[in-house]
Amino acid sequence: MHLPENIVVQPTNGNLLLKQKMWRTKIPSKIHHFLWKLLSRSLPTGNNLRRRHITRDVLCKRCFQTEETESHLFFDCDYAKQIWRASGIANTTIDNPNATLEERIQACLLVSSSVRLQHYNDLPIWILWRLWKSRNRLIFQQKHTAWNLILGYAKNDANEWRNIGAQPMTDASSTHQRRESVSTKQWFLPPPGYMKCNVDGSYISSEREGTAGWVLRDDYGIYKGAAQSVGVKVGNVLDAELQALLMALQHCWMKGYRKIILESDCLKAIQILRDKDLYFSGYNWIRDIMWWARRFEDVRFSCVSREANKVADKLAKTSLHTGSFIFHNYVPLTITNLLHEDYVNVHL
Template identity: 35%
Template sequence: MWRIWKSRNLLVYQKQSNSWRKDLKQAVMDAEEWTSILNSEEQPRNQNLHMRNSETHSHWAAPKPGFIKCNFDCRYREATQSLSGWIIRDSQGFYLGAGQGLGRQVINVLEAELQALLMAMQHTWSCGYRRIIFEGDNQMVFKLLTAADRLAREPLIPNNSFVFHFYVPYYLVQILHEDHNTLYLQ
């Protein structure tokens, strides 16, 4: 059921379509992972922290050694507060922590995803982690942040700090309130 919902969100919010075969394969992998976790509850807790079955976790890619990875996602519903969740693992797949948060009411899924990323960043940094790779399923979040970073580093703009702190947030707010069907960042 979760995969059907994810596929629907991908189509509605990002205008991308998965094949039913891909959705079915991912749903089977999710079910196998869920079953393996339920079956392993009797085992000692420290064994549960490591990903034992590489096939059920094949869709997760480990970060480079010395880094950790934080996967995050959100739930967006119109006229309600958004929900966020994240999980942190090291380069060998060991579980380091997780979190969830109740965000503010937002106007679209992009704003909810950005809020989820912000909460995940605050959590990981408060835990003392510094070399972190954040991964989510909304490509627009990363395109938006990459464009903002490029603008802040532009050598032709005098006083980049001023530009980044005053103009970029203004344009981000404008983008968040636009119709996503017309927003294209190169």
């Protein structure tokens, strides 16, 4: 059973004084946001994702020994321990597995300003950041980064930042941030109060039924369900997309959602529905979609890149073994990683 949303999705307040100290530390705004998420317990780590019912697979993806909590990931996993040990930052709080996460982060912020580390301003913070990046690289790209490289990167970040003179910087002024910055290829949260439904249709031939997949997420990016459906035979790709949009729209209505963003990577279909393009042979599809759309409080048709619609694409292309419709209350295994990826992009 899902817990009430207001309990599971709100970040905790965390330690306010510590957060204030963190905001005053001269680091790039991207790192401020990362630390804020970390302190608010809202990074998509195993424990937090489980709390939000996004996954039940909570083990650390590096050692598979224990639950991936923030403390484990950033301090207690053997991989992290090696980095801290080699960093030369000997600090009894950072190294203490019995200290709370807040105490350890506070120690990171304090050590950062010590004279001993003057050549590496804020190195502990850069280590945290690099640990997070490498963890995501491991999970989403299945690429392992040697721990000593991580330490090298963190020192490099610290140096680069010091050379810039700790001035506020935009993404464009930092080489590594520019490389890593997310483009419009990422998935975005819907506006407050809206449900976003990413839809995709699949067409193989006019002899086969068109199939569809869609994924529902709320304005916190929380998974609300996904579906796969087999429709009627269609003549071309565009009709398969329109059929998918119609089935998703009807399903959203049935689920009781009244303000939705229907998102597809088929520009043509979206332009037709926005009245920006004509498509006479698909008139029946368009008429049906519009008829359903008028019943809602608000329906917006949005077009995204394929990269931002991968979850729906995957579902549309995955065959149903039995029946012609399936609703996934829990995240289907086939899209666990893709969904996680969208979630991480949105929350960083």
